[in-house]
Amino acid sequence: MERLDKVLANLGYGTRKEVKALVKSGAVEVDEVLVKDSGMNIDPEKSEIKVNGEIIRYRKYIYLMMNKPDGVVSATFDNYDETVVDLLDEEYQVFKPFPVGRLDKDTVGLLLITNDGELNHRLISPKWHVDKVYYAEIDKVVNEDDVNAFKRGITLDDDYKCLPGKLEIVKADEDGSQVYVTIQEGKFHQVKRMFEAVNKKVVYLKRVKFGGLDLDETLEEGEYRELTEEELNALKEV
């Protein structure tokens, strides 16, 4: 059970004081009964709450998949740049969500955004070895030596030795290469630095998979949607 004012405040209907006034004004019904006491206890999962005649959907957590666009930072707030949270509608922003891990400003693709701190922690902890798959375009010819170097574990410019990574070549010719890279870590600029270690440059980077979650290719860059129950379960099973 939770206090009605807390539930409504969490859903973005204002401060407790504002919510109290709202309830007093007769705008709120619980299970078809007009209520006036904002301190009443309700079961938000079971009760039907209406505000101004509209049923509101209660949930504690939201889970969104975004196809992150180029030029936007993976943060909740930034002094200069637009953030992925800025791109969300108000109905989602009230949950105070944050991105799970980070993609570089110029990296596009799958980004999970949630307010579930526990799941976030689990997904970004190096302990859990969550696979992240990136599609990358590289300026030069990627070859089997690179595949083997990734498999052994690349040593970055700061002497950090990466866990073994999987490198799959889709296409490689004098125009450059298209590859898929699977890593389980998330060091700063990791994929770009792994290629720098083999004297190559990433010219385009897109995350296509995160744990059990695949990027929904019908999402245009900058678009997002809630995860389906199936997707959420797959993510939690990681």
Ligand code: URA
């Ligand atoms: N590796 C990078 O270099 N950049 C990203 O955004 C993600 C992985």
